[in-house]
Amino acid sequence: MQMLRVAIDDLTPWKGGGYGMFSTVDAGGARRIRVQLDCERAVTAVAPRDASLELVSNLPSDRQLQRYAESLSHVVWVEVDDPEAGRAASSARPALRPWRRGLDPIPRRVAVPRTVRVTVYRPRYDVDLAEIQYVPLKSVEVPGPALTEVEARVGGRLEMWRAHLKR
Amino acid sequence: MTPHTGIRSYVATALEPTLAVASGLTLMLLALYSGGSWTTRVPIAVFCTTGLVFATLRQSPWFWLPIALLLSVTVLPNLYTRDNHKVLMALWSLAVLGAMAAKDEEGLRIAARWMIGLAFLFATVWKVIAPDFLNGAFIEFTLLTDNRFRGFTSWTTGFPSDLDIANRESLSELSDSVRFGNDTGAQGKVLNTFPAIQALAVCITWYTVLLEGAIAVTFLGSGRVAIFKRARNALCLMFLLTTYAVATVIGFGWLLALMGYTQCESHERQSRLAFVAAFLLLQVFLVPWDLVLSDIVGVFKDGGAQ
Numbered sequence: 001m002q003m004l005r006v007a008i009d010d011l012t013p014w015k016g017g018g019y020g021m022f023s024t025v026d027a028g029g030a031r032r033i034r035v036q037l038d039c040e041r042a043v044t045a046v047a048p049r050d051a052s053l054e055l056v057s058n059l060p061s062d063r064q065l066q067r068y069a070e071s072l073s074h075v076v077w078v079e080v081d082d083p084e085a086g087r088a089a090s091s092a093r094p095a096l097r098p099w100r101r102g103l104d105p106i107p108r109r110v111a112v113p114r115t116v117r118v119t120v121y122r123p124r125y126d127v128d129l130a131e132i133q134y135v136p137l138k139s140v141e142v143p144g145p146a147l148t149e150v151e152a153r154v155g156g157r158l159e160m161w162r163a164h165l166k167r
Numbered sequence: 168m169t170p171h172t173g174i175r176s177y178v179a180t181a182l183e184p185t186l187a188v189a190s191g192l193t194l195m196l197l198a199l200y201s202g203g204s205w206t207t208r209v210p211i212a213v214f215c216t217t218g219l220v221f222a223t224l225r226q227s228p229w230f231w232l233p234i235a236l237l238l239s240v241t242v243l244p245n246l247y248t249r250d251n252h253k254v255l256m257a258l259w260s261l262a263v264l265g266a267m268a269a270k271d272e273e274g275l276r277i278a279a280r281w282m283i284g285l286a287f288l289f290a291t292v293w294k295v296i297a298p299d300f301l302n303g304a305f306i307e308f309t310l311l312t313d314n315r316f317r318g319f320t321s322w323t324t325g326f327p328s329d330l331d332i333a334n335r336e337s338l339s340e341l342s343d344s345v346r347f348g349n350d351t352g353a354q355g356k357v358l359n360t361f362p363a364i365q366a367l368a369v370c371i372t373w374y375t376v377l378l379e380g381a382i383a384v385t386f387l388g389s390g391r392v393a394i395f396k397r398a399r400n401a402l403c404l405m406f407l408l409t410t411y412a413v414a415t416v417i418g419f420g421w422l423l424a425l426m427g428y429t430q431c432e433s434h435e436r437q438s439r440l441a442f443v444a445a446f447l448l449l450q451v452f453l454v455p456w457d458l459v460l461s462d463i464v465g466v467f468k469d470g471g472a473q
Binding site: 011013014015016017018019020021022023024025026028032033034044046051054055058059121124125126127129130131132133134 | 246247248249250251254286287289290293294297298299300302303304305307308309337338341342345346347348354355356357358359360365368375414
């Protein structure tokens, strides 16, 4: 059963009760998730570290990935100064992370993407070249939220990124 | 009778009956390593403490029923995020429940043997069919990048710390570029390695797959082939003492030692003692020996300087 899920749904061999741990570099924790928001230009976002990220890394089945991307499409994305996003920003690309109601200050600028794309990458190690690569495993794109939805979540009118004001 | 044999005989007798000792060790295992959220940890801690204090209570199937149910309902919905040994723990608690209900020590012995055999069979199959195990890629990558193996790699191969740091930085940069940057990983990063690491990786790869395969075969075939029956305990102990000294997944090690103890025949007293000793020794592997030794060396150096 576990082997079938590995073959069909790209479950990592490390999980699912099949005792495939320590057999491959393709562990769930070694996979990488790229979240791209299509705003006025494509920007990457820091996926929140939670149980759903762990689940979709271990088991990126079509259904799980779709569900995960849809959950991210309802997130209010803001620019922030945190160490993780800061590293991304240093590569001259803005990185966004979810706004947390009650924990973060009310944001003035939010990104309201047209689409949210989630891509799962798996690691591959070439033992002859001693080279580590990440290869795309699966990707899904879902529509972004409506402006009204984001405003309702934040609780007020916001300065949106220009492209979204044109929508 | 010498004092030596006297102590051995006393300890071996004290380890009877199997069901009582196995249930006690199971409670220790669950108290320390069942993990999960507070909704599991708190009731498990209460049950384990109660069961350890009241020995007769832990002989009752009614005591084991809520434990087995709790572990099962915690593991099943989270099958794709929980570690494999947590799944095995839940199955083991069900086996203990069954044994207590039927008062069947022999049944638990057989269950333990099959659980060890099947777990190692699946582990071996995965290592054989995985595209990056038998060629040494997984072990080499693990030796180069896994924090748990850092001290071992440096100690056995003399891998310099500056190359180790450079590898970790390369990996971190690549990871960041995949998640946030333009470069989505296709370029890759070449890691620093050593001929000694490559040779070590090949040795560990074949040692692991052959040992795990041998454990699977001897445990599953011990009922039919006499030599398998004789060899199985030594192989399992060898695995416990070599694997967990490096990969310190002590929860799994304890479960394996406990099941190893339980599946021993009544006349295999030395093996039973050895599994209990392994149960204790696994904790010693958690000591950060590199720090302790460097502290000791530091004390001697300071003493010499004064």
